Amino acid sequence: MTESLARQRVLGRMLEDPAYEARLRADPAALAREEGVTEGFVRGLAAIEPERVSAFRRSRVHKDEVREGKTPTKLGW
Amino acid sequence: MSSFRTGSAVSRASVGIGLREQYLPALLALRDVRALDVLEVMIDDALFDPRRMDEWRALSRKWPLVAHGVALGIGDACGLDAGYVAKISDSLRAIGAWWYSEHLCFLRATAQGAARKDAVDLGHFAPMVLDDDDLAVLSHNAAQVRRCWAGAFLLENPADILGAQGRGPTAGRESGVRFARALEAANAGALLDLTNLVLQGRNDGFEPGSFLEAVPWERVVEVHLAGGRRAGALWVDSHDHPVDEEAWTLLSVVARRAENLRAVIIERDDRLPPLDALLAEVDRAREVLSR
Incomplete structure (x- = not known):
């Protein structure tokens, strides 16, 4: 489960931190060495289009807002 | 498949809606209980607002309840929150939920050397x-859930x-x-979100039916249907539109095989x-299941 822990740390940081995402895209091999995960895994993350990462972040924020009642929902369109 | 029991009082392929707070008054006032067969509650809501439990008990006198969660993190390699699992399990028992479903995903990550x-x-x-x-993470975490919750546990294919x-x-x-390997590792039933599957296929260039060909049908207990929307080049699982037509087509496939x-x-x-x-969509689902 150590491998899973390390992979989740890397993906989690990529989704949370745009500066980390930029570093991952710029030098996947160095980041893989630093984090103790396979280079193939990091290259797979680097291949994810930036707009998909942005969509993940937007979706998260939107769902948080709906669940917290900040986004208006009402009966009727 | 005997390892995930479902409530015996749930008739085959009951149809219902996901309960949202805004629908509560209308549901409590609804005279024709046959308009729905079942309600799905967001079990995490009970932890944030204990009043939900009283409302759900009132609703459970009209319809059976199944429970859906969003905050477990069954795939978290850093482990589950034992206190959270215990509270969720207490809530499931208190409302007589016939099963508990969660998303196949991870939700939390730890820094190197950090504690959960x-x-x-x-x-x-x-x-x-x-x-x-x-x-191995899934198997370990699912076993922890089972130590607290003896009822059926389902995993959903997330967007x-x-x-x-x-x-x-x-x-x-x-x-x-x-997905099939994950269900086996967790010894879980399957909650197929057909809309997630349709949108995933559009975004990633595959036929949704090819996913279904690999699904272990005997494990399929529940289906979710919703509507997404297009945002730029991507389809988003936004749950803010009527059920996608392609998801209706897949429902007829699932109904024949599961x-x-x-x-x-x-x-x-x-x-x-x-x-x-929503009740009109419930009727449409019933019609698809009855073919």
């Missing part, structure tokens, strides 16, 4: 690789907007194979229409 209590909560479903290491599960025509079958299917739930989280609009 210091994990970063991503707040949204993040995809797992689902190799042997991840399957993966990152496309991390693969792209192209073979990605559907490969994702389906990984002999243990017990419930179909219409989900809506945003741009909520009047209850009657």
Whole structure:
């Protein structure tokens, strides 16, 4: 489960931190060495289009807002 | 498949909606209880607002309840929150939920050497690789859930907007194979979100049917249906539109093959229409199941 822990740390940081995402895209091999995960895994993350990462972040924020009642929902369109 | 029991009082392929707070008054006032067979509650809501339990008990006198969760993080390699699992299990028992479903994903990540209590909560479903290491995590965490909750436990195929599960025509079958392995590792039933599958196929270039070909049908207990929307080049699982037409088509496939299917739930989280609009979708689902 150590491998899973390390992979989740890397993906989690990529989704949370745009500066980390930029570093991952710029030098996947160095980041893989630093984090103790396979280079193939990091290259797979680097291949994810930036707009998909942005969509993940937007979706998260939107769902948080709906669940917290900040986004208006009402009966009727 | 005897290891995930479902409530015996759930008739085959009951149809209902996901309960949202805005529908509560209309549901409590609804005279024709036959308009729905079942309700799905967001079990996490009970932890944030204990009043929900009283409301749900009132509703459970009209309809059976099944429970859906969003905050477990069954794939978290840093482990589950034992206190959370215990509270959720207490809530499930208190409302007589016939099963508990969650998303196949991880939600929290820890910095190197950090403890679970210091994990970063991503707040949204993040995809797992689902190799042997991840399957060991699932098996371990699911066993922890089972120690607290003896009822059936289902896992849902979540939307993966990152496309991390693969792209192209073979990605559907490969994702389906990984989903099947995950269900086996967790000894869980399947909650098939057909809309997630449709949108995933559009985003990643595969036929949704190729995913279904790999699904172990005997494990399929529940289906979710919703509507997404297009945002730029991507389809988003926004739950803010009527059920996608392609998802209706897939429902007819599932209905023919999933002999243990017990419930179909219409989900809506945003741009909520009047209850009657959802009840019309319930009727349509019943019609598809009866063919």
